[in-house]
Amino acid sequence: xxxxxxxxxxxxxxxxxxxxxxxxxxxxxxxxxxxxxxxxxxxxxxxxxxxxxxxxxxxxxxxxxxxxxxxxxxxxxxxxxxxxxxxxxxxxxxxxxxxxxxxxxxxxxxxxxxxxxxxxxxxxxxxxxxxxxxxxxxxxxxxxxxxxxxxxxxxxxxxxxxxxxxxxxxxxxxxxxxxxxxxxxxxxxxxxxxxxxxxxxxxxxxxxxxxxxxxxxxxxxxxxxxxxxxxxxxxxxxxxxxx
Amino acid sequence: xxxxxxxxxxxxxxxxxxxxxxxxxxxxxxxxxxxxxxxxxxxxxxxxxxxxxxxxxxxxxxxxxxxxxxxxxxxxxxxxxxxxxxxxxxxxxxx
Numbered sequence: 001x002x003x004x005x006x007x008x009x010x011x012x013x014x015x016x017x018x019x020x021x022x023x024x025x026x027x028x029x030x031x032x033x034x035x036x037x038x039x040x041x042x043x044x045x046x047x048x049x050x051x052x053x054x055x056x057x058x059x060x061x062x063x064x065x066x067x068x069x070x071x072x073x074x075x076x077x078x079x080x081x082x083x084x085x086x087x088x089x090x091x092x093x094x095x096x097x098x099x100x101x102x103x104x105x106x107x108x109x110x111x112x113x114x115x116x117x118x119x120x121x122x123x124x125x126x127x128x129x130x131x132x133x134x135x136x137x138x139x140x141x142x143x144x145x146x147x148x149x150x151x152x153x154x155x156x157x158x159x160x161x162x163x164x165x166x167x168x169x170x171x172x173x174x175x176x177x178x179x180x181x182x183x184x185x186x187x188x189x190x191x192x193x194x195x196x197x198x199x200x201x202x203x204x205x206x207x208x209x210x211x212x213x214x215x216x217x218x219x220x221x222x223x224x225x226x227x228x229x230x231x232x233x234x235x236x237x238x239x240x241x242x243x
Numbered sequence: 244x245x246x247x248x249x250x251x252x253x254x255x256x257x258x259x260x261x262x263x264x265x266x267x268x269x270x271x272x273x274x275x276x277x278x279x280x281x282x283x284x285x286x287x288x289x290x291x292x293x294x295x296x297x298x299x300x301x302x303x304x305x306x307x308x309x310x311x312x313x314x315x316x317x318x319x320x321x322x323x324x325x326x327x328x329x330x331x332x333x334x335x336x337x338x
Contacts, residue, residue, distance in 0.1 A: 038271055041281075130283075
C-alpha cells in the first residue's frame with residue numbers, strides 16, 4: 001500500500017479536499033471543549049459538512065483513506081489558514097469567517113462553471129452559505145459585544161489576516177475561476193461584516209514577503225504537523241482497521 | 244463546559260407542510276436569531292422539518308401540576324361532550 005504522490009493526483013481535487021478535511025478536523029477538536037453545548041453541536045455540524053465535501057473531493061483524487069491518513073505533511077495542499085489552531089473562540093470564528101466567505105464564493109463560481117467540480121460545488125454551496133452565516137452572526141455579536149469580546153475578536157481577525165492572501169492563488173485545474181474578482185468580492189464582503197461588527201479591517205498586505213501562504217505548495221506551519229500526527233495515528237497504528 | 248446565563252428557548256418544528264408546529268425541545272441561546280440557528284442544528288439536521296419557531300421559555304404560561312385536578316379532572320366523566328352520538332355520514336373521513 002503506497003500513498004499516491006501529489007504529482008499523480010489531480011491538483012485541484014487535493015487542494016479543495018485538503019482545505020475541507022483539515023478545517024473539518026480543526027473544528028472537530030472543539031468537541032467536548034466548546035463554550036456551550038449548543039455551539040459545540042453547531043461546530044460539529046459544520047465539521048461534518050466539510051468532512052463530507054472532503055470525502056467526495058479526495059475520492060476524485062485517489063483513495064480517500066490513503067490520502068487522508070497516509071500522506072506526509074508536505075503532500076497536503078490546503079491553505080495555511082485552515083490548519084491554524086483553534087485558539088480562543090474568536091480565532092475559530094475569524095478563521096470561519098475568512099474561509100467560509102472564500103469557499104462560498106469559489107464554490108458559487110465552480111457551480112456555474114463546467115469543470116468536474118460543478119455538481120459537487122452546487123450541492124456544497126448551500127452548506128457553506130450556512131457556515132458563512134454562522135460565522136457572520138458570531139462576528140457581529142463578539143465584535144459589537146462586550147469590551148473583552150470586541151478586543152478578542154479584533155485580535156483574532158488581525159492575527160489571521162496574513163493567511164488570507166493565499167486563498168486567491170490560482171489553483172491548477174480550476175480553469176475559469178476569476179481569482180481577482182473573487183478576491184475583490186471577498187474583501188468587500190468581509191469588510192462589510194467587520195464594519196457592522198465595529199471591528200477594524202486589519203492593515204497589512206495580503207500577499208508579499210510578510211504574508212503567509214505556501215500551503216498549496218506543500219509548506220505548512222508548525223502546528224500542522226502535530227494536528228496530522230493526531231489525525232493519522234490511529235490509522236497508521238492499525239492499518240486497514242474498520243468499525 | 245461552563246454554565247451560561249443565556250436564556251432558555253422552546254423549539255417548535257413543523258415536520259411537513261400542512262401539519263402544525265410541534266414542540267421538539269428547548270435550548271440556550273443569547274438571542275432569537277442564534278436560537279433559531281441552534282434549533283436548526285439541534286432539531287432539524289436529519290431532515291425533520293420545513294419550518295422552525297423559537298419562543299422564549301419565559302414567555303410561556305403553563306398550567307400548574309397542582310391545579311391538575313380542577314383543570315382536567317371534570318372533563319373525564321362527561322361523555323356527552325364527545326361527539327359520539329352522531330351517525331357519521333357516509334364518505335366523511337378522519338372524523
